[in-house]
Amino acid sequence: MIPLAHVGHYLWILYVLPVLLVIGGIVRTMLLERRRRSKEGGDGP
Amino acid sequence: MTVLPFAHALVAREDLPVPAWLFAWGASIVLIVSFFALSAGWRRPRFEEDRWRPLGAGVSRALLGWPLQALCGLVGVLLLGVAVYAGLRGTEAPDRNFALTFIFVTVWLGFPLLSVLLGDVFRPFNPWRALGRTAGALFRTVAGQPAARLAYPQRLGRWPAAIGLMAFVWLEIVYGSSGGVVVGVDPHAAGVAALVYSVYTLAMMALFGVEEWCERGEFLSVYFGMFSQLGSFAVKGGRLGVRRPLAAASHWATVPGSTAVVIASIATTSFDGAGEGAFKGGIEWLFERFIDAGLGLTFALRLTDTIFMALCFAGVGLVYLLGVRGMRTIHGAPSLATLRSGFAHALIPIAFAYLVAHYFSQVVFLEQAQFTYLLSDPLGTASTDLFGTASSGIDFKVISATTIWYVQVGALVVGHVVGLVLAHDRALVYWRDYRDATRSQYWMLAVMVAFTCFGLYLLSVANA
Numbered sequence: 202m203i204p205l206a207h208v209g210h211y212l213w214i215l216y217v218l219p220v221l222l223v224i225g226g227i228v229r230t231m232l233l234e235r236r237r238r239s240k241e242g243g244d245g246p
Numbered sequence: 247m248t249v250l251p252f253a254h255a256l257v258a259r260e261d262l263p264v265p266a267w268l269f270a271w272g273a274s275i276v277l278i279v280s281f282f283a284l285s286a287g288w289r290r291p292r293f294e295e296d297r298w299r300p301l302g303a304g305v306s307r308a309l310l311g312w313p314l315q316a317l318c319g320l321v322g323v324l325l326l327g328v329a330v331y332a333g334l335r336g337t338e339a340p341d342r343n344f345a346l347t348f349i350f351v352t353v354w355l356g357f358p359l360l361s362v363l364l365g366d367v368f369r370p371f372n373p374w375r376a377l378g379r380t381a382g383a384l385f386r387t388v389a390g391q392p393a394a395r396l397a398y399p400q401r402l403g404r405w406p407a408a409i410g411l412m413a414f415v416w417l418e419i420v421y422g423s424s425g426g427v428v429v430g431v432d433p434h435a436a437g438v439a440a441l442v443y444s445v446y447t448l449a450m451m452a453l454f455g456v457e458e459w460c461e462r463g464e465f466l467s468v469y470f471g472m473f474s475q476l477g478s479f480a481v482k483g484g485r486l487g488v489r490r491p492l493a494a495a496s497h498w499a500t501v502p503g504s505t506a507v508v509i510a511s512i513a514t515t516s517f518d519g520a521g522e523g524a525f526k527g528g529i530e531w532l533f534e535r536f537i538d539a540g541l542g543l544t545f546a547l548r549l550t551d552t553i554f555m556a557l558c559f560a561g562v563g564l565v566y567l568l569g570v571r572g573m574r575t576i577h578g579a580p581s582l583a584t585l586r587s588g589f590a591h592a593l594i595p596i597a598f599a600y601l602v603a604h605y606f607s608q609v610v611f612l613e614q615a616q617f618t619y620l621l622s623d624p625l626g627t628a629s630t631d632l633f634g635t636a637s638s639g640i641d642f643k644v645i646s647a648t649t650i651w652y653v654q655v656g657a658l659v660v661g662h663v664v665g666l667v668l669a670h671d672r673a674l675v676y677w678r679d680y681r682d683a684t685r686s687q688y689w690m691l692a693v694m695v696a697f698t699c700f701g702l703y704l705l706s707v708a709n710a
Contacts, residue, residue: 213524215267216703219274220696227572227688234685 266706270699273659277698280663281691284670285684291674296493300485309486319376326373326440332624333437341615342626343433349440350418351612353466355605358473358598365479368470369460374447375467378456381448398454398462403502406450408510410465412559415514419521420551468507472498473598475591476664492595492668499590508590509566511597512697513559516704519604523707525554565696566593572689573673579686580676588676589690592669596697599661603654603701607645614640651705658701662694669694 300306308314325348333345340346357368369375385393417439422431451459460467474480475495478488499505521529529550536546570585579585618638622631630636669690673683 212267212706213703216270216699216706219271220692220699223274223278223692223695227692230688231575231685 266702269655270702273655273662273698273702274695276659277662277666277691277694280666281670281687284667284687285680288667288670289674289680291671293490293493293496293668293671294675296480296489298480298482298487298489300482300487303485306484306486310481310484315370316376318370319373319379322371322373323376326444328624330437330440330444332626333433333435333440336433336625337627338432338434339626340431340433342620342623344620344624344626345433345436345440346431347612347616347620349436351605351609352616354414355601355609356613357466357470358601361470361474362477362598365477365481366471366474368467372460372464372467374444374451374464375456375460378448378451378459381452382456393452395455395458396453398458401502402462403504404462404468404507405503406463407465407468408503408506410463411469411507411510412514412555414465415518416552416555419514419518420548420555462501462503469511472504472507472511472594476594476598492664495591495594495668496672497591498594499587502587505566505587505590505593508593508597509563510559512593512600513562514555515597515600515604516562516700517555517558519701519704519708520558521551521554524704529554565693566590569689569693572692573686576677576682576686578677578679578682585676588672589669592665592672592690595661595664595668596694599657600701602657602661603705606653606657607650610645610650611640611642614638614644654705655702658698662698666690666694 329345329348332343332348336343336345360367382393417435418431421435447459447464450463453459454463461471462468475498476492478491480487480489480494499508517525532553533546533550536549537543541549567586570582570589573579573585573589574582580588618635620626622633622636622638623629624632628636666687670683670687673686673690674680677683677686
C-alpha cells in the first residue's frame with residue numbers, strides 16, 4: 202500500500218528538480234563545448 | 247480589542263489555481279528565459295557608472311540643510327527613547343508594547359523599503375549618529391579641536407555589521423522564540439538590548455569616528471545603506487541627486503565583509519521562514535538529542551536554533567561560493583577573491599526579495615497596530631490615548647491570503663531576475679567577450695534558480 206498520507210513529506214523534491222535540471226543542462230553544455238574545443242584544437246597544425 | 251500573537255506566519259494561504267510547487271517551476275522558467283534574453287541583448291556593461299546628476303540646489307538646501315537634519319535626528323533620538331522606555335516600563339504583552347513592533351517591524355522592515363524607494367533615509371534619522379555628531383560638536387566647542395580617534399582597521403571592513411545583523415536577528419528569533427516556543431524576547435529584553443547597543447555604538451563612534459562607524463560597523467546603517475544602493479536617490483558632495491537605478495550597487499561590495507552582510511541578510515530571513523516550517527523536523531530532532539544529553543529546556547532550544555541559524559548562513563554562503571567557483575572555470579576568469587566580492591552585489595536584490603516575500607503580511611498587519619493603538623498607548627497599559635486611537639484594532643481582511651502569496655512570488659521572481667541582470671553586467675566587465683561572459687553566468691543562473699526554489703519552498707511550507 203502506498204503511504205499517500207505521507208506524500209507531503211516528499212514535496213521538497215518538486216522544488217529541487219528545477220535546480221537539478223538547470224545544473225544538468227549547464228554540465229551538458231559545458232561538456233559539449235569542451236569536446237568541441239578539443240576537437241577544433243586537434244584539427245589544427 | 248484585537249489581540250495579536252507576535253508571530254510570523256499570520257495567515258494561511260487560500261486555494262491557488264495550481265499547486266504551489268508549480269510556481270517554483272514557473273519562476274525557474276522565467277529566470278532561464280531572462281538569462282537567454284540577457285545573453286542575446288545585453289552585450290556591454292551598463293552599471294559601472296551610476297551617472298549621478300544633482301537635483302536643484304534649492305532641493306538639496308531644503309532637504310540636507312541643518313534644520314531638517316537636526317529635526318530628523320531629534321525624531322530618531324525621541325523614538326529610540328520611547329522604545330527603550332516602553333520596553334523597560336511598559337506591559338510585558340509583546341503585542342501591546344510599542345517597543346517590539348517598532349524595533350522589529352517598523353524600523354527593521356520599513357527602512358529597507360524606504361531605502362530602495364528614497365535612498366539612505368535612515369542616515370538622518372539614525373539616533374546614534376545624531377547623538378555622536380552632537381557630542382562631537384560639543385567637544386569641538388569646549389576643547390577647541392576635534393576629538394582624537396583611532397584609525398579603523400580596514401581588514402575588519404563591514405564584518406562588525408555582519409555580526410551585528412546576525413546578533414539582532416538572533417535576539418528576535420532565537421532568544422525570543424526558540425523552536426516556536428516563546429522563552430524570552432519580551433519587551434523588557436528588547437529595551438535592555440537597545441540600551442546596551444546604544445552604549446556600544448556610541449563607544450565605537452567615539453573610538454573610530456561617527457561617519458566611519460556608520461559606514462562600516464553600525465549594522466542598521468550598513469544594512470539599510472546596502473538596500474539604498476538599489477535606488478535612484480543619493481547624496482554626493484553635499485548635493486542630493488539622482489542616478490541610474492541599481493548602478494550604485496555594483497561598487498558597494500568592494501569593502502571586506504560586505505559579502506558576509508548580504509549573505510547574513512538572506513540567511514537570517516531564510517532561517518526565520520524555515521524555523522517554523524521546513525526545518526521544524528530537524529530542529530525538533532536535534533532539540534530532543536540535547537534534552538537527552540541533559541541540557542536545560544531553554545538552553546537546548548536556543549542552542550538548537552543557534553546551530554540551525556549558523557547552518558543557514560553556511561548553506562547560503564556555500565551556494566554562492568559554488569556559483570563563484572563555477573565561474574572560475576571559464577577561460578580568462580579573474581581570481582577567486584575578485585569573483586567572490588565582485589558578484590556579491592547581485593545578491594542584494596535577492597536579500598530584498600526575501601525580506602518582502604517573508605515579511606510582507608507582517609508589515610501590512612502590524613503597521614496598522616503601530617500607527618493606531620501602539621502610538622496612542624506606547625506602554626500598552628491603557629494609561630494614555632495620545633491620538634485617540636488606543637482602542638483601534640487590526641483589520642486582517644485588508645488583504646487576502648492569496649494576494650499575499652502572489653506578492654511573495656512576484657517579489658522573489660523580480661528580485662532574482664534583477665540579481666541575474668547585475669551579475670550578467672559584472673561578467674561583461676571581467677570577460678570582454680560576451681560569449682565567455684554568458685558562459686560564466688551559467689553557474690549564477692543555477693544559484694538564482696536554487697535561491698528562488700528554496701524561497702518558494704520555505705513560503706509554501708510556512709503557509710501550509
